[in-house]
Amino acid sequence: MPASIVENLKVITQRIENACIKSERNPSEVRLLLATKTVSAENIKIAIEAGQNLIAENKVQEAKEKYESLKSIPHESHFIGHLQSNKIKDLLKCDISCIQSIDRLDLAQKLHQRLLFENKTMEVLIQVNTSNDESKFGIHPDQAVQLIQQVSELETLKIKGLMTIGLFSAETEKVRKCFQLLNKIQQETIVVNFPNVEMKELSMGMSSDLEIAIEEGSTIVRVGTAIFGQRIHPDSYYWDESKS
Numbered sequence: 001m002p003a004s005i006v007e008n009l010k011v012i013t014q015r016i017e018n019a020c021i022k023s024e025r026n027p028s029e030v031r032l033l034l035a036t037k038t039v040s041a042e043n044i045k046i047a048i049e050a051g052q053n054l055i056a057e058n059k060v061q062e063a064k065e066k067y068e069s070l071k072s073i074p075h076e077s078h079f080i081g082h083l084q085s086n087k088i089k090d091l092l093k094c095d096i097s098c099i100q101s102i103d104r105l106d107l108a109q110k111l112h113q114r115l116l117f118e119n120k121t122m123e124v125l126i127q128v129n130t131s132n133d134e135s136k137f138g139i140h141p142d143q144a145v146q147l148i149q150q151v152s153e154l155e156t157l158k159i160k161g162l163m164t165i166g167l168f169s170a171e172t173e174k175v176r177k178c179f180q181l182l183n184k185i186q187q188e189t190i191v192v193n194f195p196n197v198e199m200k201e202l203s204m205g206m207s208s209d210l211e212i213a214i215e216e217g218s219t220i221v222r223v224g225t226a227i228f229g230q231r232i233h234p235d236s237y238y239w240d241e242s243k244s
């Protein structure tokens, strides 16, 4: 297992590079984020020691459990799961630098209140549901710009871009449409130029579709399975924080 993590990382890094070359992008524009749900702290350590520095959990409980074991090793942590407001306080104890899954105003407001109380700020991405899939989270694409505007008024939250989960489909062009939609919302928002909003990140692309995402402008690819192997539960289990 440990040897394969290092091997898998080489393969993923190569896939990212090849996709960048294909779309005439500089590989330094695309960050690899390790989606570490269900992965043990031991195995995460192996990946960090192999040169990775960005990891993310989906569940607050898991983030808390691994935080202690990993805090002595320099790395950066994001949060990519569906966040319930009653877990904000716990999440803020885990030294998270960016919450990628802000998808509703009431969550943003509660996060803002807590950050004010703790005298902190937080980088966030707005999660958009680009696949029309009822089972996934994210703001409806038609309401994304409005949510960005509302969140931009909460001064502890620093919007850095957008996140999406592409459609799970073998039909490449349908998957591509999701990423194109996220890119389009980014462009629309850049034109409006909201104060306190920096629309630079597009977090999109996973193990199976990172090449398409990179071709459509991804700056952060979130990869789990292709590095750490298959998980026992279906993804819907990890995307729903209420099922913890």
Ligand SMILES: *Cc1c(COP(=O)(O)O)cnc(C)c1O
Residues within 6 Å of the ligand: 035, 037, 058, 080, 081, 165, 206, 207, 208, 222, 223, 224, 225, 226, 235, 238, 239
């Ligand atoms: C699990 C997960 C990923 C990574 O998915 P893989 O298919 O395992 O690469 C990316 N983004 C989110 C939000 C996830 O929950």
